[in-house]
Amino acid sequence: MSLVHVLGFGLKVGHLIWMICWWFVSVISMNWFGNGGIMDPKMSLLGGKDPIGWWERVLGRISLIHHHCSQYVGSKRVSNTWWRKLLYTWLVGSTICSMWTFFYMSSQAAEKRKETLTSMCDERARMLQDQFNVSMNHVQAISILISTFHHGKNPSVIDQRTFARYAERTAFERPLTSGVAYAVRVLHSEREQFEKQHGWTIKRMDTIEQKPVHKDDYEPENLEPSPIQEEYAPVIFAQDTVSHVVSLDMLSGKEDRENVLRARASGKGVLTAPFRLLKTNRLGVILTFAVYKMDLPANATPNERIRATAGYIGGVFHIQSLVEKLLQQLASKQNIVVTVLDTTNQSYPISMYGSSSNASDDSLEDVSMLNFGDPFRKHEMHCRYKERAPWPVLEIATSSGIIVIAFLMGYIFHATMNRIAKVEDDCREMSRLKKEAEAADVAKSQFLATVSHEIRTPMNGVLGMLDILMDTDLDVTQQDYVRTAQASGKALVSLINEVLDQAKIESGKLELEAVQFDLRAILDDVLSLFSGKSQEKGVELAVYISDRVPDKLIGDPGRFRQIITNLMGNSIKFTEKGHIFVTVYLVEEVRDSSDVETISSPRNTLSGFPVPERRLSWSKFRGFSQEGPPCPSLSSFSHPVNLIVSVEDTGEGIPLEAHPRIFTPFVQVGPSISRTHGGTGIGLSISKCLVGLMNGEIGFVSEPRVGSTFTFTAVFDNGCSSSGDYGDPQINSQSNPSTLEFHGMTALLVDPRPVRAKVSRYHIQRLGIHVEVVPDLNHSLSSVTNCKTTKIDMIIVEEEVWDKNSGSSALFVNQLSDQGVAPKLFILTNSISSSRTGNRSSGKIQGCPAVITKPLRSSMIAASLQRAMGFRNRAITRNGEISRLALRSLLRGRKILVVDDNDVNLKVAAGALKKYGADVLCVNSGIKAISLLKPPHHFDACFMDIQMPVMDGFEATKRIRAAEQSFNSESQHGDGHGEAQGRAKNWHLPVLAMTADVIHATHEQCLRYGMDGYVSKPFEAEQLYREVSRFFASETNWTL
């Protein structure tokens, strides 16, 4: 129950507060907007005459206030003063409000009190008047009785005794009269006769009045006889209570005389002023009626009435007892003090009942007029409360409640505003700090970039010197030292490169190239990079690229390679056994057929070691959940290719607690990791950024002691789709001259493990060799012997199969050699350190199979096959040699224009290009270059110095491009340009900037002015190749 009460109270209080709030808002808005119109707050508090309109106005004001708030909040100072003003207004307003409430409520209470008093007073007055009227009527009835039975009958039938009895018995009819008496009119001439008749003399009354006697001493016989008068009004009949007045002359009493005279003149009941009654000596009034001898008309004149007067009947009213009797009948008589006054004489009111002394000094008094039927006399009833008005507890409580609530609200408001101000300050402070931190971060990045750059230069010197040192005559220890120093130096350089990358990424300066590249070649490269390490560890390394992945992609091969290298580097670091498996699919492929290579039963992996569920690594990718391209920015690609690349290993995995921070820069799984495995922990972070730049996502799944799989997606442009020459990537790969000789051959692959077989087949197929897969040697033998239609050129056996049963292997070799033309036998082995390697090293020894060392890559397989099958052996040279040779092949016969104002530079550049077989023409100014480079071009490329007097490289390039553009549009419009038409629709001469300082900004500028790239000025073969290959390779499209 109490809970319910509490709830109810709470609701009431809430409602009250709500009401006050609304009301206050309206008041505030009134104060706030002077032009807001005048509104009676009282009316609005009580609901008003037009509540809907009022609410609308209030809401309008509130919205205005909000508007103003939002305007003001902008500046702190303004809002500060604003809310301070509002707070003071609120406090003042609430104080005024509570005071007003107090006065309003107390006035209400006073009014109510007054009303109550008035109604009580009126009620008493009315009752008194009614009772009096009843008594008066009866007194009048007695007068009629007298006139009928005393004067109407002769002799009279009423004597004193009869009258007394009658009056006594009808006394209940006149509750207010203490007694009635009848006086007869006696003229002086009739006095003696009258006195004789009654046996007493007419006595005068005024003497008694003058010296009032005690009740007990009252003795009618002692009264003086009345002096001679014109007429007399002696009492002849009287009720027993007033029998002492018999024989008294009413006309001799001052009050009575007046009364009698007025009564007979007016014919109505007439009252005396209150006076002390005879004998009882109590305050009373006497009501007098005249009794006439005959019936008079209503409009009779006073004289006629006087003449017709026979006698007078009088009733005595004891006002005091009368009023008390009356008040006793009313319950709440003790609450008020009643005073009855005769106010006939305004200046000297005569108190008839009660006294003003014992009333409270409360000024509250109510006056009711009393009408006792005598127009001459005026009576008033004054009522007062006995007690003072009670303390206005309710009002005080309400108003103080309002003020408390208002102040509390003010306090809350104040606290809120303070808090807001504080939060604002904090926010400002934080944003300032944030800016500082960002600036510091930028500075840090710049510092890193600068420092890294600066370190790289001397490091190159150190490494170069070490290289030279290696070539000198050193003993073994010295060589070891140098090698160590070199390795450390290389590690340092790569670390610096990584830091530089990170800094570039952080400062947002890293931009991706968009050049055509061969994904498969890149992966082969990366694979060969790690092959040494993997063979050392005995870890199987494999790459599989889906057939649907286009052969040529456009993107940034360097960065892609960096990602792969990072991931594989990590994998190889943490993998001691099992395998590392890189797969590349199209996203659509994986999404559409969810079972592509994803069902990883423990036996169905590359090395047979269990791997974590690969699909989990991309489960969070956005690109999979939604249809269509995963990123809206893809529209920049004409033929986007979404690749999904997974690097799966069977290493020690990543501890669960390290999962969340795996992509955070400079964070490694544990502090011991860097000691055990080295590295900075920056690789994955860079990879993540790079993947992000490629519009892809990166994710991973890892189970400790099982392995990890990192998967990322990347978006490239399809490099093949622009021309129809490239269809099936399978055919395309055959264009590689080194693999042409294998085209059309058939190989038999013996491998019981489907995943591995798939990888091997993929690599062998890249050489154009048709591959059949059989699970074991017996099958293979049967297919060799049975299948005569297709000649099997080679049998490639997985080492595992070969080693499983050496007996059957030997048998197999023997059986194989029984065949007429025995297919060549190869063994795919994982590590060169295998004990059998020695006696298998050459496949030329009949019966002893050749060994192909994993990791498989097409060039490696090709080399092995060539060696074993006696094809001419191509020397596989060092990397630099390759690029140098490739450069030569690219540049041979090309006509190249070199523009430089510096003769020495010109000579050197020309010399370098000539060395690679290019046909070089040199000019030493931009203007000459322009004159030579007018479309249709006779040159294949142009190397342009940037800083030249008169016309710099940018300007020259701009003009060349302009000329090309106008020529192109001309040739497009005019259809008949003959020879030029067929050759190229769009002239675009590759222009490469030559610059000494390779700052990033310069690169951007180069591109902006229509240059295709830049080479740093002392030519480096590697860089030159990279740049030149970009457009010469794409040019082959139409050269071929």
Add this chain to the structure above:
Amino acid sequence: MDVGQMQKRLLDYMNSLLKEGILDSQFAQLQQLQDESNPDFVAEVVNLFFTDSENLINDLSNALGQQNVDFKKVDSCVHQLKGSSASIGAQRLKNTCISFRKFCDEQNLQACLMCLQEMQQEYLLLRSKLDVLLQVEKQIVAAGGSIPIMEF
């Protein structure tokens, strides 16, 4: 002196030049560019460089000797010299050019003059060293040997 000895001497000499910072790897690259089809390439380039540089240095001393020094012109000259010295791998000369350009930017005539002096010294040093080098190379070629190439 037989060819082998001469080759060894040349290598040592070149290494010493490298060590002193007079030349850098670019010179080796230059040497690599020389082959049968272009047997005098290095000598040609170096001689071209000499004439070019002498002209430039003359221009520079003229320009700096004038009342109102045209720093723009000075700067372009130094830039030229810097480019060519970078091309043949004359590292110290190149570095001098770099600092020269810095002072040129600041329009510090005094420092520029100092730089010019230094540059002249560097140039003369380089010239003498390269002359010796070319001479030895010529001897080797005359003796029928091939010019050893520094490895970097």
